[in-house]
Amino acid sequence: MPELPEVQALVDFLTERIVDDAITAVELGSFSVLKTYAPAPQAFAGLVVSGVSRHGKFVDIDCDGLHLVFHLAKAGWLRWYDEVPRAALRPNKSPVAVRVRMLSGGGFDLTEAGTRKSLAAYIVDDPAQVPGIERLGPDPLADDFTLDVFAQVLAGRSAQIKGVLRDQSMIAGVGNAYSDEILHVARLSPFAKASALDEDQVARLYEALRETLRSAVVTASGKPAAELKDAKRAGMRVHGRTGEPCPACGDTVREVSFADSSLQYCATCQTGGKPLADRRTSKFLK
Structure with missing residues (x-):
């Protein structure tokens, strides 16, 4: 997508x-x-x-x-x-x-x-x-999308942070692929509760959100429409790279599968070394 x-x-x-x-x-x-x-x-x-x-x-x-x-x-x-x-x-x-x-x-x-x-x-x-x-939420690359605005988006949200990033009514423009990338850069579990993040984690996630998207925009800029899909795939750190080494630590990129999608993450970087269980068979590990 x-x-x-x-x-x-x-x-x-x-x-x-x-x-x-x-x-x-x-x-x-x-x-x-x-x-x-x-x-x-x-x-x-x-x-x-x-x-x-x-x-x-x-x-x-x-x-x-x-x-x-x-x-x-x-x-x-x-x-x-x-x-x-x-x-x-x-x-x-x-x-x-x-x-x-x-x-x-x-x-x-x-x-x-x-x-x-x-x-x-x-x-x-x-x-x-x-x-x-x-129904769109704020654009994450807009000049007025400050850390305070982002913190207000997260405040009181009991949902898992990956779901918040993908919810277009909260933040406009982020989907499955870039939410994986942002969370990897921020070193956060996809299933951490948004409301449970401390100030340092919120600031880290904010910077990861902005810098990941900015970098991807620069990479895509000037490319013909026919080349954009391949450029997106080539630039991914963890998304779509199940079984490959994590570019940050070398651990194996892991996957959680759903009925019609999947997410990728690094356990060492994001979940303290704990693999996340597949939702189809068991509860998530936090």
Whole structure:
């Protein structure tokens, strides 16, 4: 799933290519991807793109006040063309959910692999009309996201810290992969209770959150959309690296599996050497 750094890179990528260009058509390859009913996609024809921005994991294309907003979800991605295929999309005949054609001849597809379709697009006059954006918590890279603000987010939260980091209503933009990375850098167990962290741990986690995301944004910056997934995987310290040596201490990276996801961590760095039990068979070890 694309997270804040990759989504920001996509925003920068699109900004360079479509701002001040006009949209000639927005075509749907999947009618279920569009979560709004009015205005219709045809309303974009002839409108000039005035800006591209990010709200958490949402991309927002502003066209003279009409917004095309999309969330790539777990298996979605953006495919750029310098010359868009001329053939019109045939609904439900390919992984392409949305195609955007630009006056310059370029454009992009929003694609989604697999059978579980969760990629979502919205056509709105105001991004705040998108339910997921309306519920977003603060952006962790914003200038006003201070240590005090972060401490307030955590205060009184009995949830496990990995869940808090991934909750978009608390902190916008972090998902499964970067929460693993942040917690490894902060040397904290994924299952520590947010409200139980002391001042030093909160400060450590805050710095790890900001620096991990900043570094990932720098790494992703300037890369073509087609290279962002590989760049993300290559930059991971523990996420997706089960069985490999921890880059900090050399211990073996371990995994906890869930029904439809998993997390990775280093027991030496994060849990005092204690392996975390698989939730499917036993309780977590703290």
